[in-house]
Amino acid sequence: MYKNEEIQNLILALGLGVKGEDFKKEALRYHKIVILTDADVDGAHIRTLLLTFFFRYQRALFDEGCIYVGVPPLYKVERGKLAHYCYDDADLKEIVNTFPANASYHIQRFKGLGEMMPAQLWETTMDPERRLLKQLRVEDAAEANVVFSSLMGTRVEYRKELIQKAASMINIDQLDI
Incomplete structure (x- = not known):
């Protein structure tokens, strides 16, 4: 070892x-x-x-x-100017279920930390406040x-x-x- x-x-x-x-x-x-x-x-x-x-x-x-x-996070859900980070499939389902049936939104699945933009990485994993x-x-x-x-x-x-x-x-x- x-x-x-x-x-x-x-x-x-x-x-x-x-x-x-x-x-x-x-x-x-x-x-x-x-x-x-x-x-x-x-x-x-x-x-x-x-x-x-x-x-x-x-x-x-x-x-x-x-x-x-x-x-x-595993997902980022954007609807209009609002963004929600989801940590698993249950989080994703919970957020999406709050939207109206005809709502337009975008789901991004992060394949890894390296796929995140620096600001996203800071916001979700590095910023001590968040x-x-x-x-x-x-x-x-x-x-x-x-x-x-x-x-x-x-x-x-x-x-x-x-x-x-x-x-x-x-x-x-x-x-x-």
Whole structure:
């Protein structure tokens, strides 16, 4: 794990010790570590990998309340001069349902943070007054660790069961295939 260049860069950038037991809060360069990934499944996977790393190797960061997750929007809905950011399909449906049946509006789905204009990125994920941050606890990281271990582990039955349960929730019409 520690031979990985990205992990080494992360440890160096944050001012972490090489091993979890080397943790010294005063050595941290940043006391608020915000994980910000795309709002899609790939972003969730990256977020889970990072949370699992911090949980397994730098757990004190959770104990000290240093780990946060930034929540980027998945959609932007524009109607006239008003814009609404939606964080999931339920938010989108709720906003659209407030419009009159014949209303004209535009929906933009963000494929990733890199697709956003700088002003949108600032407004939705960087501006301390408007962004949505969630401080994570050890329990959150423990759950991510279980999910990661289960999905990447050797137990095929668990993955098969998870896929079968999730398959019933898929709306084929929403797939981009």
